[in-house]
Amino acid sequence: MSAVGHEIHGHDDHGHHKETFITKYIFSIDHKMIAKQYLLTGVVMGIIGIVMSLLFRMQIAWPEESFTIFKVLLGDKFAPGGVMRNDIYLALVTIHGTIMVFFVLTAGLSGTFSNLLIPLQIGARDMASGFMNMISYWLFFLSSVIMVISLFVEAGPASAGWTIYPPLSALPQAIGGSGAGMTLWLVSMAIFIASSLMGSLNYVVTVINLRTKGMSMTRLPLTIWAFFITAVIGIVSFPVLLSAALLLIFDRSFGTSFFLSDIFIAGDVLHYQGGSPVLFEHLFWFLGHPEVYIVLLPALGITSEIIATNSRKPIFGYRAMIASILAIAFLSTIVWGHHMFVSGMNPFLGSVFTFTTLLIAIPSAVKAFNYITTLWRGNLQMNPAMLFSIGLVSTFITGGLTGIILGDSTLDINVHDTYFVVAHFHLVMGISALYGMFAGIYHWFPKMFGTMMNKNLGYIHFWVTAVCAYGVFFPMHFIGMAGLPRRYYTNSAFPLFDDLADVNVIITMFAIIGAAFQLVFLWNFFYSIFKGKKAPQNPWRSNTLEWTTPVEHIHGNWPGEIPEVYRWPYDYSKPGHDEDFVPQTVPMKPNEEQLHH
Amino acid sequence: MTSLLIVIVLVLLGIAIWQLTKIFDLTQIGTAVNGDSEVANDRDNNVNGYLMFAFLGFIYVFTIYSLVKWGHLALGTPASEHGPQYDNLMTISLVLIFIVQTITQFLLHYFAFKYRGKKGQVAFYYADNDKLEFVWTIIPVIVLAGLILYGLYAWTNIMFVDENKEDTIVVELYAKQFSWEARYAGEDGVLGKANVRYIEGVNTLGVDMSDPNAQDDIQSTELHLPKGKQVIFKFRSQDVLHSAYMPHFRAQMNVVPGMVTQFAFTPTITTEEMRLDPKIMDKVANINKIRSEKSADLIADGGEALSPYTFDYLLLCNKICGASHYNMQMKIVVEDEADFNKWLGEKKTLGAAVKESQASEAPAEAAPAPATEEQEAATVIDSTVVDHK
Structure with a gap:
């Protein structure tokens, strides 16, 4: 099968035809350039998302106080006299969630590393369809632009939470952001989903068809397994969100009643009859929960690769890792109802979803223990990427454990939609996936840009981020258990919550410090692209195929033949070899045994 | 403004640290000039290995600090019949999580420290072990099976309501942007049918006044509950999603x-009794200390002092519902049955209230076109029936 790939790209794509600036940097069909485009767009969106979180964190810590920075960033209309308006607070929360989940951790993470690594690690000259790949990026870019434009709508951007539950998201009478802002949100997301589907189809087809000679499925690096399964989950679940978005557009603009019924607002009875918001919740979470794993699995894949390489040890339980990815992927599509235990759906469904949800803890536990065992008796090379990978395992455990509480329908009753939930999902998917993204950037930066990032700045970046991430999200468990609901503009309407005020100040302090130190990363990132030290071909002494390509990017990846693969990617410190790594391209010695299964 | 200053200080601090690393880099010149110098060496492994161990300490210390400093913030004594069961399950889960967290974080960070890279150290080639995999598959299976069973038992107890139980009252909780109202079923124990299309004048809940069951319904903006009686809540919203959180x-x-x-529960502690609960008394004292400090600041700025806080049960909105979502609340009063009946008895029934307001309105407006009303009635759907979608 892989022979097809050789023939298509082998002869004419060696960069013989002249590349102009536009074909090389803008409308590129080269997967490596597209990966960089995804990354840069993701970084820019990430900056917007994180700045938004700082703004609303400041409002929570010092409610209704006037800040010059609000005046500067939000303008006099959204922050009259420097005091944030209460509906703009909700708008910031909404767009922060949307941007971080979809634009940074789905497109920015998966888009970057799937594009970069799938062809390079399976030994292909490019994606199955470079053209579709280009379209996928530019649709993503378009959707990002539309999302950013929606911030400048007069009545404010979408403000109904990133879950955009109708009727709040359907009725401009209910909140200002549900007017033009919401329309732009829906259009942006529809385009985003199209982009994501094109990308995912490409990843799946490429992994199945374009593997080089000898690269059987059980010799694939775990990164590729993770990207592959992530793409499959995306293909299964994203179209359902698209259908929900389209039906919502129908309800909003064409008078249908899919999600609305019996509504009296602003003194009028509306015509809607017979729809149900609970239907929307089902459709939304049918994507929404798998989305958590769309965000997380690539990060876990990246971590598997980096922990093995830097431990100079094979990943422990390679097949169990694949099995747990498959199990998580399967279970992720049948647990969406745990977001809806108190939505009014039949309590019997709650029982079923509790059961399936808690099952996810099993493959997750297997993964966590396998990472820990991989570290055991290793020779750990503490590169920044390794630190972020270990950090990921740490936050994955801390955040994942509270899932046992939230996934239990009974316990969910009283912590549902409180800060306990905010703490849980930020640690287990937000911070973990972000760590995975940072780890990937530090590790594959030499591959992407041909230069090295500064390691000392990387260390500072990691340690401050690690402390601040705990500082921000760990205390949230406590205010959540005190019954504090999320998405409150201020808690001062409830004297009951007065004793939580100083916790909120501490959280915001940690958030500001943590965010400030992301500047260290940004500086390191951009400085190193242009002025970083030149990268050696295989700086981390890694086994996988991407390090057999030249440092300078060429279209088609390998100047000569595509290398053949003779072994799995995790032969680190294998007895009987001189070096502590044996690349996949090294043939088995005459008497060499395969020491894994 | 202060926060802006803080941000600037932090940025400067960051630059300072970066400059320090520059100096550190310069001292290493000559040892490695190419990109290999950006790969961790033994010194980096050593420093970061120790930091990993220190970070474990940080996690432990921060956890203990949080428990001591903020542990008391968690909700105290539960005030419903199923509450203790809920808290019990929560405690079991929390203890379990605490143990697993302590052990796994220890292993993770300790290994990261212990096996930090050294020149000449050879990693142990250890690719798989079926027994180990089996062990850490089966242990979560057993533990989770226990949790699931207990959880489902409690869930069934809480959610599957016995409507025919004696000593039951039915209350409708009605939500709108941004307030709550309550409607009691009255003497017949049955709520009158309702739909937003009936909303008119004092009939703010859209009750169908042609329904005989509706006549004795009683409407209130404060929620009173009798101690020891099962209360079955029927929830309705007129505009967007809300969540009744108690x-x-x-x-x-x-x-x-x-x-x-x-949703249904049985209140077990009256408001008065709860105010004497030691945990609540501590909490109230603490909050009042905070409020009086804040008041002093406010008065210094020429403002008004905050009123002292007394404990009350509350109903909060816990589903994003619009700009004033943060202030959608209703006071709940739990009292002895006699007090409750007295309070309810003093309220006007809905039938009486509607008649009264009709009588006081101008008689010219009393007769709306009957044809349109019938048409509307045809589309009205009885929304008092719980149907699980």
């Missing part, structure tokens, strides 16, 4: 326009 009773249910949702 944290002290470990109770929550979303309020969905176009359908009726349900």
Whole structure:
């Protein structure tokens, strides 16, 4: 099968035809350039998302106080006299969630590393369809632009939470952001989903068809397994969100009643009859929960690769890792109802979803223990990427454990939609996936840009981020258990919550410090692209195929033949070899045994 | 403004640290000039290995600090019959999580420290072990099986309501942007049918006044509950999603326009009794200390002092519902049955209230066109029936 790939790209794509600036940097069909485009767009969106979180964190810590920075960033209309308006607070929360989940951790993470690594690690000259790949990026870019434009709508951007539950998201009478802002949100997301589907189809087809000679499925690096399964989950679940978005557009603009019924607002009875918001919740979470794993699995894949390489040890339980990815992927599509235990759906469904949800803890536990065992008796090379990978395992455990509480329908009753939930999902998917993204950037930066990032700045970046991430999200468990609901503009309407005020100040302090130190990363990132030290071909002494390509990017990846693969990617410190790594391209010695299964 | 200054200080601090690393880099010149110098060496492994161990300490210390400093913030004594069962399950889960967290974080960070890279150290080639994999598959299976069984038992107890139980009252909780109203079923114990299309004048809940069951219904903006009686709540919303959250009773249910949702619990502690609960007394004292400090600041700025806080049960909105979502609340009063009946008895029934307001209105407006009313009535759907979608 892989022979097809050789023939298509082998002869004419060696960069013989002249590349102009536009074909090389803008409308590129080269997967490596597209990966960089995804990354840069993701970084820019990430900056917007994180700045938004700082703004609303400041409002929570010092409610209704006037800040010059609000005046500067939000303008006099959204922050009259420097005091944030209460509906703009909700708008910031909404767009922060949307941007971080979809634009940074789905497109920015998966888009970057799937594009970069799938062809390079399976030994292909490019994606199955470079053209579709280009379209996928530019649709993503378009959707990002539309999302950013929606911030400048007069009545404010979408403000109904990133879950955009109708009727709040359907009725401009209910909140200002549900007017033009919401329309732009829906259009942006529809385009985003199209982009994501094109990308995912490409990843799946490429992994199945374009593997080089000898690269059987059980010799694939775990990164590729993770990207592959992530793409499959995306293909299964994203179209359902698209259908929900389209039906919502129908309800909003064409008078249908899919999600609305019996509504009296602003003194009028509306015509809607017979729809149900609970239907929307089902459709939304049918994507929404798998989305958590769309965000997380690539990060876990990246971590598997980096922990093995830097431990100079094979990943422990390679097949169990694949099995747990498959199990998580399967279970992720049948647990969406745990977001809806108190939505009014039949309590019997709650029982079923509790059961399936808690099952996810099993493959997750297997993964966590396998990472820990991989570290055991290793020779750990503490590169920044390794630190972020270990950090990921740490936050994955801390955040994942509270899932046992939230996934239990009974316990969910009283912590549902409180800060306990905010703490849980930020640690287990937000911070973990972000760590995975940072780890990937530090590790594959030499591959992407041909230069090295500064390691000392990387260390500072990691340690401050690690402390601040705990500082921000760990205390949230406590205010959540005190019954504090999320998405409150201020808690001062409830004297009951007065004793939580100083916790909120501490959280915001940690958030500001943590965010400030992301500047260290940004500086390191951009400085190193242009002025970083030149990268050696295989700086981390890694086994996988991407390090057999030249440092300078060429279209088609390998100047000569595509290398053949003779072994799995995790032969680190294998007895009987001189070096502590044996690349996949090294043939088995005459008497060499395969020491894994 | 202060925060802006803080940000600037932090940025400068960051630059300073970066400059320090520059100096550090310069001292290493000559040892490695190419990109290999950006790969961790033994010194980096050593420093970061120790930091890993220190980070483990940080996690432990921060956890203990949080427990000591903020542990008391968690909701205290539950005020409903199912509450203790809920808290019990929560405690078991929390203890379990605490143990697993302590052990796994230890292993992770300790290994990261212990096996930090050294020149000449050879990693142990250890690819798989079926027995180990089996062990850490089966242990979570057993533990989770226990949790699931207990959880489902409690869930069934809480959610599957016995409507025919004696000593039951039915209360409708009605949500709108941004307030709550309550409607009691009255003497017949049955709520009158309702739909937003009937909303008119004092009939703010859209009750169908042609329904005989509706006549003795009683409407209120404060929620009173009798101690020891099962209260079945029927929730309705007129505009967007809301969520009726009553944290002290470990109770929550979303309020969905176009359908009726349900939750039931039995209050076990009256408001007065709860105010004497030691945990609540501590909490109230603490809050009042904070409030008086804040008041002093306010007065210094020429403002008004905050009123002192007394404990009350509350109903909060816990589903984003619009700009003033943060202030959608209703006071809940739990009292002895006699007090409750007295309070309810003093209220006007809905039938009387509607008649009264009709009588006081101008008689010219009293006769709306009957044809349109019939038409509307045809599309009205009885939304007092709980149907699980």
